[in-house]
Amino acid sequence: MHGLSEKEYETILKRLGRQPTEVELGLFALNWSEHCSYKSSKRFLKLLPTAGKRVLQGPGENAGVVEVANDWCVAFKVESHNHPSAVEPFHGAATGVGGIIRDILSMGARPIALLDSLRFGEQSRQLFTGVVAGIAHYGNCVGIPTVGGDIYFEEAYTDNCLVNVMCVGLLKRSELKRAIAQGVGNRILLVGARTGRDGIHGATFASEDLIGETAKKRPNVQVGDPFTAKSLIEATLEVCQFPELIGLQDLGAGGLSTAPAEMAARGGVGIAIDIEEIPLREESMTPYEILLSESQERMVLCVKSGSEQKFIRVYRKWGLEAAVIGEVIAERVYRVRHEGRTIAEVPIELLVGGVPEVDSFPSPPSLALSRPNPLAPFPLGEGSGERSWPASLKKLLQTPTIGSKRWVWEQYDHTVQTNTVIGPGSHDAAVLRVKGERFGIAVTMGGNGRYCQIDPYEGGIRAVCEGVHNLVSVGAEPLGITDCLNFANPTDPEVLWAFEQTIKGMAEAARAFELPFVSGNVSFYNQSEQRKIYPTPMVGMVGFVRDIEKRVPMGFAREGDRIYLVGKLEGKSGGSEYLKVFYNFGGGELEPTDLAVERALLQAMLALAERGLLRSAHDVSEGGLLVALAEKSIASGLGAQLELWDLSEETLFGEWPSRFVVTVAPGNEDALKEFVEGAGVPYRWLGVVGGDSLEMSGEKIAVQELVRAYESALRGIIAREP
Amino acid sequence: MKEFLVRVLVEPKPDLLDPQGQAVERAMIELGLRNVSQTRVGKLITFKLKALSAQAARERVAEIAQKFLANPVIERYSIELEEL
Amino acid sequence: MKEFLVRVLVEPKPDLLDPQGQAVERAMIELGLRNVSQTRVGKLITFKLKALSAQAARERVAEIAQKFLANPVIERYSIELEEL
Amino acid sequence: MRAAVVVFPGSNCDHDTYYVLNDLLGIETDLVWYRQTDVDRYDLIVLPGGFAYGDYLRAGAIARFAPVVQALGEYIAKQRGIVLGICNGFQILTEAGLLPGALTKNISQRFICKTVQLRVENNATPLTHLFEYGQIINLPIAHGEGRYIAPAETLERLKRNRQILLTYHGENPNGSVDAIAAIMDETGTVFGMMPHPERNSERLFGSGDGLKIFQALIRELASSEPSNLRTF
Numbered sequence A: 001m002h003g004l005s006e007k008e009y010e011t012i013l014k015r016l017g018r019q020p021t022e023v024e025l026g027l028f029a030l031n032w033s034e035h036c037s038y039k040s041s042k043r044f045l046k047l048l049p050t051a052g053k054r055v056l057q058g059p060g061e062n063a064g065v066v067e068v069a070n071d072w073c074v075a076f077k078v079e080s081h082n083h084p085s086a087v088e089p090f091h092g093a094a095t096g097v098g099g100i101i102r103d104i105l106s107m108g109a110r111p112i113a114l115l116d117s118l119r120f121g122e123q124s125r126q127l128f129t130g131v132v133a134g135i136a137h138y139g140n141c142v143g144i145p146t147v148g149g150d151i152y153f154e155e156a157y158t159d160n161c162l163v164n165v166m167c168v169g170l171l172k173r174s175e176l177k178r179a180i181a182q183g184v185g186n187r188i189l190l191v192g193a194r195t196g197r198d199g200i201h202g203a204t205f206a207s208e209d210l211i212g213e214t215a216k217k218r219p220n221v222q223v224g225d226p227f228t229a230k231s232l233i234e235a236t237l238e239v240c241q242f243p244e245l246i247g248l249q250d251l252g253a254g255g256l257s258t259a260p261a262e263m264a265a266r267g268g269v270g271i272a273i274d275i276e277e278i279p280l281r282e283e284s285m286t287p288y289e290i291l292l293s294e295s296q297e298r299m300v301l302c303v304k305s306g307s308e309q310k311f312i313r314v315y316r317k318w319g320l321e322a323a324v325i326g327e328v329i330a331e332r333v334y335r336v337r338h339e340g341r342t343i344a345e346v347p348i349e350l351l352v353g354g355v356p357e358v359d360s361f362p363s364p365p366s367l368a369l370s371r372p373n374p375l376a377p378f379p380l381g382e383g384s385g386e387r388s389w390p391a392s393l394k395k396l397l398q399t400p401t402i403g404s405k406r407w408v409w410e411q412y413d414h415t416v417q418t419n420t421v422i423g424p425g426s427h428d429a430a431v432l433r434v435k436g437e438r439f440g441i442a443v444t445m446g447g448n449g450r451y452c453q454i455d456p457y458e459g460g461i462r463a464v465c466e467g468v469h470n471l472v473s474v475g476a477e478p479l480g481i482t483d484c485l486n487f488a489n490p491t492d493p494e495v496l497w498a499f500e501q502t503i504k505g506m507a508e509a510a511r512a513f514e515l516p517f518v519s520g521n522v523s524f525y526n527q528s529e530q531r532k533i534y535p536t537p538m539v540g541m542v543g544f545v546r547d548i549e550k551r552v553p554m555g556f557a558r559e560g561d562r563i564y565l566v567g568k569l570e571g572k573s574g575g576s577e578y579l580k581v582f583y584n585f586g587g588g589e590l591e592p593t594d595l596a597v598e599r600a601l602l603q604a605m606l607a608l609a610e611r612g613l614l615r616s617a618h619d620v621s622e623g624g625l626l627v628a629l630a631e632k633s634i635a636s637g638l639g640a641q642l643e644l645w646d647l648s649e650e651t652l653f654g655e656w657p658s659r660f661v662v663t664v665a666p667g668n669e670d671a672l673k674e675f676v677e678g679a680g681v682p683y684r685w686l687g688v689v690g691g692d693s694l695e696m697s698g699e700k701i702a703v704q705e706l707v708r709a710y711e712s713a714l715r716g717i718i719a720r721e722p
Numbered sequence B, C: 001m002k003e004f005l006v007r008v009l010v011e012p013k014p015d016l017l018d019p020q021g022q023a024v025e026r027a028m029i030e031l032g033l034r035n036v037s038q039t040r041v042g043k044l045i046t047f048k049l050k051a052l053s054a055q056a057a058r059e060r061v062a063e064i065a066q067k068f069l070a071n072p073v074i075e076r077y078s079i080e081l082e083e084l
Numbered sequence D: 001m002r003a004a005v006v007v008f009p010g011s012n013c014d015h016d017t018y019y020v021l022n023d024l025l026g027i028e029t030d031l032v033w034y035r036q037t038d039v040d041r042y043d044l045i046v047l048p049g050g051f052a053y054g055d056y057l058r059a060g061a062i063a064r065f066a067p068v069v070q071a072l073g074e075y076i077a078k079q080r081g082i083v084l085g086i087c088n089g090f091q092i093l094t095e096a097g098l099l100p101g102a103l104t105k106n107i108s109q110r111f112i113c114k115t116v117q118l119r120v121e122n123n124a125t126p127l128t129h130l131f132e133y134g135q136i137i138n139l140p141i142a143h144g145e146g147r148y149i150a151p152a153e154t155l156e157r158l159k160r161n162r163q164i165l166l167t168y169h170g171e172n173p174n175g176s177v178d179a180i181a182a183i184m185d186e187t188g189t190v191f192g193m194m195p196h197p198e199r200n201s202e203r204l205f206g207s208g209d210g211l212k213i214f215q216a217l218i219r220e221l222a223s224s225e226p227s228n229l230r231t232f
């Protein structure tokens, strides 16, 4: 009952030594849900490195925090809102944005950027347009620029789209806050919106497959109110200056049944709340409903007793609710009172983290699996040669996954707050300035599920490397990682195996770069009767641009610049978009990433950027070498004369790791070689920037034509009116 | 063929939060309209439709309202017909 | 005091272009609702109001609709009352 | 000289605008809460961009009743200084009837954020006198309700009095009638514009045409006795 397992119910009876009340069961149901307790994932998440000299706050709080420079720090985290978005794309995505913003706010940071990684089926027009509209609606109204993210269209996500949102906040070292309750007698405040019957059992909803029954027994859709959220941000940042503020925490999935308990757990205290003190939106709500409500735009504060009014005044000024709903108590229990009667009293340790870990065993997929066999040969030959490279290139640029997402990011306000130096569209990462400082902050987010479907370990490695590449391409040094692990049902041993492998891969890569995971999120049960999603780790990263004037553009900079490939020219190219588009083949063999090379590459590229030697840089990812070159043309309007002898499709369009296309000014060739050779990384001359078309081996294609193809990529999906 | 003036009234479901309704209600109260409550803001779609009978018109409109004009997950609708 | 269910229907002025209405009409036609024309999309504001008489209620609502619920430059409105 | 940037609940370009006036241009600037009504000490009052009251019902429909907006009536009547509405500020001014016409949903029905080209239609105004007549400038827009419309006779008047200051050049991003992007009132002291000058006031963000707009206002105010502003 309440989505609790036999074993869990037994545990409750044993530890409580009595029958739990209805309300208590509700508390357990939420606190012990997968979404809130991480009972299936904890033991694997432990594998991720989390330490680092810049880490101010690692996993365990509402967001991670790393130090950047001059006392400035960034707080960041990613959160999924997959199931709510599948049910109601607009509000599901909108409230996803709202939720992660409040996580950042809980650290005492001002949110300065949003990114979103989205995955849809190839035909999911309504989901796609609804989600985009929802993100725009919320993000634009709260005045936080949406500066990046990525979108893939893949059959595996047809029944279960992915909506992962990352928020980045800026704060001074001294402003850091924690989600903690302390000091017996101190007050617990509930601030923001009123409590209504929203999304009751949302967390448990997120902890089951999206099939028949679950899909039907939808909780009330949560509707976000970005206007209230904006006021909540301003009011909360105001009270964060008060010394009487002890700790704060957003109300996410789980609402009042989890947040105060978590704060008490961190402080090693107990909390008692009085239900009747909670401002309600509709009368006649039962205590049960009130506790389980997931109404948006609410936060819990712990403040010094006696200072309540000071806080309440600020929230009232902003037109928000603020009420003292309880106090910190010595007894380490979460006590819920209703009109003087205690209706629930549960030991904090039992409620938070007391859930028995799920110890089902991962097991690798049997060979009988219908999924693309990792060892399937690369089906070159058929069709190859028949197509000229310009035709193939155009077709790839037109695919929704590779092509321009302008239609999406032009609906996002990406310039508000006037810090966006590099916005969405034309670069591998976004770059934000910090007013009054010389340095900048680079941010990126993404992940390729197909790689993980073929080989979760290598896919995990690549997910981290991709983030590093994106940052390095704009001249930023990676500082820290946040991640969202989107997987199917974890009770399926093969899913759990993929989960473990992916984490091991990510951990391995992070260690190679000495990068800490400071926050993240896990989303399981992303499947329907028909389909499981690909194992999809989204990796968000924050980087440091020492001198914003030295940021590196992606597009070709000047006529005559020399073009080089840094990295290997040949490799296995399983999982490539090319195979998908031309052979409808999602498998193949992945070229293993050499992390030693990756490390060296990172150093070399940063050194080159530091010395201002890079006229432009772009990592080679989906679509392979020629698409990377085309993107550099599209971004700048400049063409190039290319000199490639081997014109096999594999060379031109294959995808394997550790590659950049860079340009240097004539005369700087040797400097480039010196650094790259020094790093022991192969490199190769590709040609010269110039003209208004891409030319190679007697064939050419006008940049204008590339642009047209690239910009038309989403038409097929959007045009499918209504 | 008869011609009808069709009105489709779309409202947020009663249990769901309607931030717009809330904001509008607060403003109305500030502007002196006391004793107002449960304000909801929805959509009004009006059009002319040719059909053989009121019955037929209503059915076809209901179908379109169901799958397009209203979002059944968060909204409810009602249809009003007037023969011209 | 009596209580009324109030409906304020706000529509784009007839002489003004209504791009949203056009878009909705196109979609409805694509979805197979032929013979549809002159589609307009407006707002539906509903609320409960306590007043001494229908007369009084109507006047006060008219005043608020006039200066707030509708923008006279681009919209016109109508009021419907139902005593509860 | 003293400037005010009004803060409504839901304003989100208030700090950006304050930064340009106060930090970049060194003008003594206050963030003024929407409940404040004593605005006479300010020579320039900016209603910034954003989503005051969430833009619920209609952009600006609720904010127009804010005390500070009510106070603007008198401020304008006695020609005390200059009022500039940017984006949401423009919407509030039209809703309040302090500027003619209305700003409606973009013709695409979608929010749009991009840098656009604008043509200077009248450069003999406090807002535009640093540009050439007919000059093409670049400014970012970011709005969902920027389609300017007005009754024919109003449009006539706007043209006759040369109250149209900027029009979209090339593409008309929101479907505004006559591609109108910025206007002023008859007195030449109240200005409304959909583009965001504060988002193009530094080299980092492009041409700097936005800064020229603020500089123009400041020079105008410095050169003319605020009490008897040149009108056009």
Ligand SMILES: Nc1ncnc2c1ncn2[C@@H]1O[C@H](COP(=O)(O)OP(=O)(O)O)[C@@H](O)[C@H]1O
Pocket (backbone or CB within 6 Å): A035, A036, A045, A048, A058, A059, A060, A061, A062, A063, A064, A077, A079, A103, A252, A253, A483, A484, A485, A517, A518, A519, A520, A521, A522
């Ligand atoms: N995949 C992950 N990698 C690193 N940290 C994670 C991951 N998943 C969850 N965490 C951490 O576990 C804690 C709980 O996460 P979550 O429940 O998403 O927080 P919230 O309830 O505030 O959204 C957070 O500190 C989060 O950063």
Ligand SMILES: [Mg+2]
Pocket (backbone or CB within 6 Å): A062, A102, A103, A106, A250, A252
């Ligand atoms: Mg949280």
